[in-house]
Amino acid sequence: MRIHAIETGRVQIKASQIAGRGHGLARRLAPLTDSQWSAWLPTIAYAIEHRDGVILVDSGASAGLMRLPRWHPYFRFAVRFDIEPDDEAGPQLRALGIGPSDVRRVVLTHMHIDHDGGLGAFPQSEILVSPGELEVASGIAGQIRGYLPQRWPKSFDPKPLALDSVAYGPFACSRRLTADGAIVAVATPGHTRDHLSVIVEDGEEAFFIACDASYNEGAMLAGQVDGVSADEGVASATLGAIRAFAASRPTIYLPAHDPDAARRLAKRRTTRDSHSVMSEQEAGAK
Numbered sequence: 001m002r003i004h005a006i007e008t009g010r011v012q013i014k015a016s017q018i019a020g021r022g023h024g025l026a027r028r029l030a031p032l033t034d035s036q037w038s039a040w041l042p043t044i045a046y047a048i049e050h051r052d053g054v055i056l057v058d059s060g061a062s063a064g065l066m067r068l069p070r071w072h073p074y075f076r077f078a079v080r081f082d083i084e085p086d087d088e089a090g091p092q093l094r095a096l097g098i099g100p101s102d103v104r105r106v107v108l109t110h111m112h113i114d115h116d117g118g119l120g121a122f123p124q125s126e127i128l129v130s131p132g133e134l135e136v137a138s139g140i141a142g143q144i145r146g147y148l149p150q151r152w153p154k155s156f157d158p159k160p161l162a163l164d165s166v167a168y169g170p171f172a173c174s175r176r177l178t179a180d181g182a183i184v185a186v187a188t189p190g191h192t193r194d195h196l197s198v199i200v201e202d203g204e205e206a207f208f209i210a211c212d213a214s215y216n217e218g219a220m221l222a223g224q225v226d227g228v229s230a231d232e233g234v235a236s237a238t239l240g241a242i243r244a245f246a247a248s249r250p251t252i253y254l255p256a257h258d259p260d261a262a263r264r265l266a267k268r269r270t271t272r273d274s275h276s277v278m279s280e281q282e283a284g285a286k
């Protein structure tokens with residue numbers, strides 16, 4: 001099974017969005033007034049070549065994000081995109097020899113604006129979204145929450161991806177996405193209430209496509225909750241579950257905005273490898 005990291009342009013957010021500061025509402029409002037921008041980070045969608053057809057996990061950002069509704073304080077003060085039309089998932093997959101009809105399914109981990117862009121390139125694909133996420137993102141209320149439902153393509157007709165109350169390792173709810181059972185959606189609530197992640201089993205190893213379950217691997221390993229999650233306890237428990245999973249088998253951890261994710265994927269570098277690198281650095285610093 002091959003997995004491609006598709007970098008759909010770059011994004012800058014606030015440092016306090018990546019590593020939440022304070023607690024409760026103050027933590028969630030901090031990115032609006034924080035003057036410290038992150039470095040330019042990738043926005044990655046992941047394409048899994050499976051014999052049942054390609055599964056695209058998130059559709060990434062779109063060039064339309066260069067123009068955002070200015071009335072919204074988050075768009076106005078807390079996020080910047082850098083993306084050209086050719087950087088969108090559709091053109092990039094085509095360059096890899098994967099046409100729109102090869103993409104059988106698009107699984108959206110959540111519907112934030114840099115994860116559901118460029119969907120118009122996949123009119124024939126089955127789009128799978130958690131029903132709760134779709135509800136939160138829809139309508140005027142969705143726009144106020146910072147989603148862009150008014151930009152979903154006409155062809156957008158998602159199928160509900162409801163997870164079953166069947167545990168998969170430390171995750172309470174899950175759903176197998178392929179007949180061979182090797183690709184599994186698991187509930188990773190926190191960043192959004194219905195955020196899900198996709199696990200690809202490949203022999204002993206597992207690829208954990210986390211998207212925004214944490215912004216990077218270090219935050220997951222450290223249990224650092226972001227500045228977006230509504231419920232700190234829920235987010236923290238999800239990060240703990242991911243660590244437990246990564247301790248149970250060699251796991252390559254793949255968030256959407258981690259500058260190191262594509263390299264880890266190419267080298268199949270597991271969280272255990274990263275952890276030993278971090279420990280060596282800590283030992284070296286002493």
Ligand SMILES: [Zn+2]
Nearest residue numbers: 110112191212
């Ligand atoms: Zn997000």
